[in-house]
Amino acid sequence: MTKNSTSEPTNTKPEVQDLTSPDSSKKPTALEDDADIYTRRNVPVSEKQKWNELNRSQKWQYFKDYYLLKVIVTVIAVAFLCNVLWETFGPQIDTVYYGAVLYDDIDDEKLKELETAFSEYLNISTKKQRVTIDDNFNFTNNSTALSGEEKLTTYMYAEQVDTITVGAEEFAAMSYNGIFKDLDVILPEDLKSALSEYFVTGTVEDYADTEFIMGIDLSKCEKYQSLSPYVENPVIGIAYNSQHVENTIAYLRYLFDLTED
Known part of the structure; x- marks a missing residue:
């Protein structure tokens, strides 16, 4: 009597993605590589561009916050220096x-x-x-x-x-x-x-x-x-x-x- 061979169940493992392979260097995402969010995220905004985007009142506030004090100090320093130079080297009356x-x-x-x-x-x-x-x-x-x-x-x-x-x-x-x-x-x-x-x-x-x-x-x-x-x-x-x-x-x-x- 011939013994019928029965097929034993085989244990199959799911395929695991090899993250070390060249094709797996990027994290899976639903966005395309050239999506706009990637192209704008790290682009610095220049001071000129910031200035052009402000309205008149915002520009004045920006100037007061960042430049007004420096301008005043510079003008005073220059005026004082000019006065000293004039008193020292100017014509004596x-x-x-x-x-x-x-x-x-x-x-x-x-x-x-x-x-x-x-x-x-x-x-x-x-x-x-x-x-x-x-x-x-x-x-x-x-x-x-x-x-x-x-x-x-x-x-x-x-x-x-x-x-x-x-x-x-x-x-x-x-x-x-x-x-x-x-x-x-x-x-x-x-x-x-x-x-x-x-x-x-x-x-x-x-x-x-x-x-x-x-x-x-x-x-x-x-x-x-x-x-x-x-x-x-x-x-x-x-x-x-x-x-x-x-x-x-x-x-x-x-x-x-x-x-x-």
Whole structure:
């Protein structure tokens, strides 16, 4: 009897994809390789493109957020540097006459006109030299700026002041403290003769018994009164340490329309 051979069941394993093969290097996906999501994912957006996509208000906000502070700092730094360079290497202007006007408030435009006119009288080059008539002295106590006393003291100490114009009462006090030169010694004879009726005398602390010619009354000086000063009886005196006595004498000639003999 022939034994019938029966087929035994065979164990079959499912095919496993070989991930190491060249064809399996990419993860299976439902998208094609050239899908748009892949082409745009890692493309950087340029600053110019970002800027073009913004509206006007967004552009201004973007500028403020990223550039405004830098621009301000740069402008300040450049301005400071330019100022330092100009002060260091720029043309130096020499003050050939400095007149201080105290306790008065004269129109700035009129002061400028007087400075210009006297500069022309001296025949100076305004690119290299200048005339200054300064009434910017604050004698009130409600300001944090340099006070009038401090400014005048500083300028006097630095020998920058040539004349001081002030009311008669204040002039007498300053004269007593030795602020002014004796005009009898300083003025030429022709000027003393022409201005004798305007002389203001005063005493000095160390010579209390002696009268000196300390100032010139400007209350009847037409050119000075054309400035419309508030002080009713202004008196001008030459500072004891004036460095421009010749120009100061010329200023008196100019004010009173006196020619040099």
